[in-house]
Amino acid sequence: MEQDLKTEYKGRLLAAKDLPTLPTVLDKVSRLMEDPNSSTEQIARVISMDQVLSAKVLKMVNSPVYGFPGRIATIQHALVLLGFNVIKGIIISTSVFDIMEESMKGLWEHSMGCALACSTVARHVGFKDPEEYAVAGLLHDIGKVLAVVQLPECKEEIISAVKNDDLTYLEAENKVLGFGHDRINHWVAGYWNLPLKLKEGLAFHHKPSQARHYPDVAQVVHVGDFLTRLFEIGSGGDDQVSTLDREVMLKLGIDFPLLEKILDDLVTDFEELAVS
């Protein structure tokens, strides 16, 4: 891979911060969220002004993923229950929903499945705020979408490398672009000013040991991604079952009996998600 080409790809990807689908509201909301003097009410008001966006956010927060199915009626209530960071992640994910549906079949279902699996895993291992893990699961493969949208000429090449060379999607990206969606996640999370916890979850879900501050988030997303593939919910771009890092299972304290409980729960959870 020529260095020049790799640098060009990176440059074009970073232009993704201006993705046309990201609502202008996101900027305003981000600024308000960083200002310690702003109130939940103020932030809720800004989000609520964009009615299409609000409807999408409300639909998402009421899905079985977040544990309050059908019970959140207003953006303000959603902010109080789930927190700023989760709502910010949801705004980003619902804003790329359309391009995700168009550009990579099955990736939305895979992302929703992973969000649900992350929340289930986080609850079972006893972590607080499972919704924060869920939103990391929801966004974990967003770099895949950005790559095919910003670098359309590489899309076919990646797909054919998956098919013909029997590679995982991540390996194919690395071969064609010189980096994978995990790196892309890292860049855009910085650009979008996502909290470190979320950023590390997105950037290190394939290599949780590299997360320096919040390895727990990367570990949960790693396991959530694996389980979503195991249950064949949607598609992550290839049909390989990703490898599950045993070290991660040890660190999370997931032994066989606990894994069995998680799997049992997921059967019901995924059914609920399918009908929601």
Ligand SMILES: [Fe+2]
């Ligand atoms: Fe991934």
Ligand SMILES: [Fe+2]
């Ligand atoms: Fe994935």
